[in-house]
Amino acid sequence: MKEIREGLALIRIPEEREIVSSDMPVFYNPRMRVNRDLAVLGLSYVLAVSEGPVMVADPMSASGVRAIRFIKENDFDGKVFANDISEKAVSIMKENFTFNSVSEDLFEISQEEANRFLTRSRGFGFDYIDLDPFGTPVPFVESCALSLKKGGILGLTATDTAPLSGTYPGTCRRRYGSKPLRNEFKHEVGIRILIKKVIELSAQHDIALEPIFSYSHLHYFKVFFRKERGVRKVDGLLDQMGYLLYCFSCGNRITVKDLFRIRENCEVCGGKFSVGGPMWVGRLWDREFTDFIIKVSSERPWLSKETLKILELIGGESELQVVGFYMISKLCERVGIPQQPPIRDAVKYFNGVRTHFAGDGLRTALPHFEVLKRAEKLRDIIGRRREADGTGEDA
Numbered sequence: 249m250k251e252i253r254e255g256l257a258l259i260r261i262p263e264e265r266e267i268v269s270s271d272m273p274v275f276y277n278p279r280m281r282v283n284r285d286l287a288v289l290g291l292s293y294v295l296a297v298s299e300g301p302v303m304v305a306d307p308m309s310a311s312g313v314r315a316i317r318f319i320k321e322n323d324f325d326g327k328v329f330a331n332d333i334s335e336k337a338v339s340i341m342k343e344n345f346t347f348n349s350v351s352e353d354l355f356e357i358s359q360e361e362a363n364r365f366l367t368r369s370r371g372f373g374f375d376y377i378d379l380d381p382f383g384t385p386v387p388f389v390e391s392c393a394l395s396l397k398k399g400g401i402l403g404l405t406a407t408d409t410a411p412l413s414g415t416y417p418g419t420c421r422r423r424y425g426s427k428p429l430r431n432e433f434k435h436e437v438g439i440r441i442l443i444k445k446v447i448e449l450s451a452q453h454d455i456a457l458e459p460i461f462s463y464s465h466l467h468y469f470k471v472f473f474r475k476e477r478g479v480r481k482v483d484g485l486l487d488q489m490g491y492l493l494y495c496f497s498c499g500n501r502i503t504v505k506d507l508f509r510i511r512e513n514c515e516v517c518g519g520k521f522s523v524g525g526p527m528w529v530g531r532l533w534d535r536e537f538t539d540f541i542i543k544v545s546s547e548r549p550w551l552s553k554e555t556l557k558i559l560e561l562i563g564g565e566s567e568l569q570v571v572g573f574y575m576i577s578k579l580c581e582r583v584g585i586p587q588q589p590p591i592r593d594a595v596k597y598f599n600g601v602r603t604h605f606a607g608d609g610l611r612t613a614l615p616h617f618e619v620l621k622r623a624e625k626l627r628d629i630i631g632r633r634r635e636a637d638g639t640g641e642d643a
Contacts, residue, residue: 262340341357493573561602
C-alpha cells in the first residue's frame with residue numbers, strides 16, 4: 249500500500265500499474281486531480297445555495313478520494329453516498345474513510361452497478377452528483393437526470409474525447425448522434441456534441457439539464473449541468489441546438505439552427521463548407537456559477553496550480569461566449585505570417601480573450617473576414633520590419 253495526499257485527503261491505495269485501464273479493479277489516477285478539484289468546487293456552490301442538508305452521490309468512487317474531499321474541504325452539511333461496483337474498491341474506500349477520520353454520520357458506502365445505485369429508491373433525490381466513468385457517460389445520463397432534485401447540479405466527465413473530437417467520426421455518430429469536425433477547435437466541438445446528447449436524453453423525461461460550466465483538460469471533458477423541469481425549459485434548451493459550418497480552406501465558421509440555412513460554399517474564399525453537428529450552440533458558462541467557483545478557489549491554497557490556471561483563463565473566456573476560437577499558430581500558417589506574435593499581443597490585436605482550450609488560442613467576436621484582414625495586415629507589418637532589420641529571407 250502507498251499513501252497519497254490530494255487536497256485535504258490522505259488515502260491509501262495498492263501499488264498499481266502506471267497506465268490506467270478499464271480492467272483495473274480500483275485505481276487512483278493523478279492526472280484527474282483537476283477534475284476532482286473542480287468537483288469539490290462544484291459541491292461548494294451547491295452547499296452555498298442550498299437550504300439544509302444536501303445529499304451527494306459519487307457513483308464510481310474507486311478509492312474514495314473524491315468523496316472524502318467533498319466532506320473534508322467544505323463546511324459540509326449532509327451525506328455523501330459513495331459507490332463502486334468493485335468489491336476491492338469498496339474495501340479500500342472503507343479503509344480510507346476510516347483513515348481520514350470521517351464521521352460515519354456523513355457518508356454511506358455501497359457496492360452496486362452505477363445506474364442501479366442512482367435509481368434505487370431512497371426517498372429523496374440528490375442535490376449533487378459527480379459522475380466520472382471510464383469512457384462515455386452516455387449509459388448513465390438518464391439515471392443521473394432522474395435521480396437529481398430540481399435545481400440539483402450534475403458534474404459529468406467524458407474520457408472518450410477521440411470520437412467526440414473527430415478521430416473516430418463513426419463512433420461519434422453512433423454514440424452521440426452527431427458528426428464531429430476535426431478542426432483547430434475540435435475539443436470545443438466535442439464538448440458541444442456531448443452537451444447536445446445529455447440534453448436530448450434528459451429531454452425524453454421532460455427534464456431540462458442546462459449546461460453551466462464546461463472545460464477540456466488532457467484526455468477528458470467535464471460539464472456541469474443544472475436540473476430544471478417543465479416542457480418550456482426543455483424546449484428552450486432544444487432551441488439552442490444547431491450546426492457548425494466550417495471552411496477548412498480559410499477557417500471561416502458559421503453556426504445555423506435551421507437546416508434550410510445550411511449553405512454549400514464559403515462566402516469568404518469560395519471553398520466548400522464542412523458541416524458538423526447537431527450540437528449545442530448556446531453558452532458554455534453560467535456567470536453566477538463560474539464567478540462563484542473562481543472566487544472560492546482563490547481561498548483554497550491546497551488546490552493544484554493547474555486548476556487555478558484553468559479557472560483564471562475561463563474567467564476571462566466566459567466574458568466572450570462565441571462558438572469557436574482561433575489558434576494563432578494556425579492563423580499565421582494560413583495567411584503566411586513569418587513570425588508568430590505573443591498570445592498577449594494577439595489577444596489585444598484581435599479584440600479577443602484567451603481560451604483554456606489551447607495555449608495560443610483566442611476568442612473574438614470579429615467576423616471572420618475581419619480576422620483575416622487584420623491577420624494579413626499583421627503579416628505585411630512583420631514582413632516590412634524583418635526587411636528593415638535585415639532578417640528577411642534574402643538577408
